[in-house]
Amino acid sequence: MRCGTTDEKLSDLSRLVDDARVHRSLYSDPDIFALEMKRIFGASWLLVGHESQIPNNGDYVTTVLGLQPVVMVRHTDGDVYVVYNSCGHRGAIVCNEDQGNTKLFQCAYHAWTFKTNGDLDAIAMPRGYGVAFDSCDPSLGMQRLPRVASYGGFIFASQSRDGPDLKEWLGGASSSIDEILARSPTGEIELTAGMHRYLYRGNWKLQLENVVDMYHVPFSHESTVSRSGKQFGRRPGEKAASEISSKGRAAVRWEERTAWGAARYGHSYTGHQPVAESLPDTDLFREYMAALEERHGASKAMEVLQPTRHNTAYFPNFSLQALNMHVRVIQPISVDRTEVRVYPIRLKGAPAEMNNGFVRHLNITHSAASLIQTDDLECFRRCQDGGRAQNSEWVWFARGAETDQFLPNGDVTNRGTVETPQRAMYRAWRSYMLEDHQ
């Protein structure tokens, strides 16, 4: 495909993605990035945060959705609102803190104040405005995102008034959230253990593709596997964890993992990693097990401890990992630069020492200075730089295309190191970008 003017390029969008490959311009073209921010991040549900971050009225957290600065805040009515972090007067950032508690938001520039639902509260020195000035004009407020909904404590918002409700949008991927919640003795989780932030010089989609890419593991992460063929212990109490190899018995087991892609909206997951099978024989674990049995009964508790999911990628802005329990939120910065925020998950009601162990292991698997994530970041950067070459126009996701099984509801399943998840993402990408979803 030749790239012509912006209009020509965008009218050719449907030709940029087919069943097994996507055009390299999806990763490098600033016009396509701008359109993604409008048609994907501007339309889809996006993960904003978690209820545990704002338990009390007036609690707030600031973040960015796509390129939009927002505040997630619990209002005086107890409900959660997501409002643009921008003054209706001159557009300045109103709330300059990462998080906190407040009765009102006040702009630094001319002291306009806003209620915690985003409505304009008061204009400083109001007599300076004439009668024609309508201070009730809602656009003078910070403005609410039109739709906010929650699932399992996770708070989502959409910048579009229309579109599927949250449950329909989550589809089969909601069960990955259910699985994590079931591992909590109270059925609740908390995102209150801080966050990691890492940055890479590559397109945002490289991260989302990667979390459900089981093909890269023995190669990208070769340096994390010892001579015995086992990766270092990724969970508390483990000396060594998964056998990782592109050959032999380990490779055969790897091919038994499930892969799943949603019919619509682009979510996907990969099956659970074959970690050490036996459950830890420690007092701490027995304490957790007892709490879990109290909630679920003995046999269901055992079932809950045999997770079926590894990573779940929710298109377009987050992922959920069951092995090193965390949520990752993707914040595109520009076509070739992306920030990712990694939140450790705490299981409410589980022994504190156990939750702390998970937090500490996440430091070495997914911080900016970690042993796993750093090799992924390197590969993202190499994809971004190498993609400029003119050897090919395409990025390939053909692995396993012939063996994809389509279920009656349109979802797709397969096994092993296939690129079924990525194909699901790009089907959704195409739908969003051509605006044929709604």
Next chain:
Amino acid sequence: MNTASLSRVDLHTASQFLTMEAKLLDDRRFNEWIDLFTDDGIYWVPLRPEQQSPDEASLFYDTKDFMRTRFERLAHPRIHSQIPYHRTCRIVGSVMGPDAVGDDEICVKSTLMMADYRQGVQRLFAGHVEHRLRVDKNELKISMKRVNLINCDDAFELIAVPF
């Protein structure tokens, strides 16, 4: 534990120790660096300026076991994120102390600047550092090194070696 020799550690000795420690990291003599820590030693880089606890996310919170795993990986011939590796240069300054902490530990404070470079990108890290030192078998050892980066809550591109 030889508290008598700990009491002989003065500002000059402490400064020399910190300079030598930084040099080991610049020279990538990682196994010798690990040996500077007590068996229960911890290397900590928090992610919030006032962070009190390692029970929330940290950039590093390495026990000696984690340090060994980290450096085994750094020695791997196919560690993609470190081919080529980051070259580093550290300056240790403004060393203060030592101040006694209980009977068997001293605290030394310093500032650290570290530049690193890899493939066209040079970065500058700066932080306030706190060392807790003990004497173990007549040698000065680190029981805790905490690095408070001034930009600890920033988003970082990949980091491979301790500060």
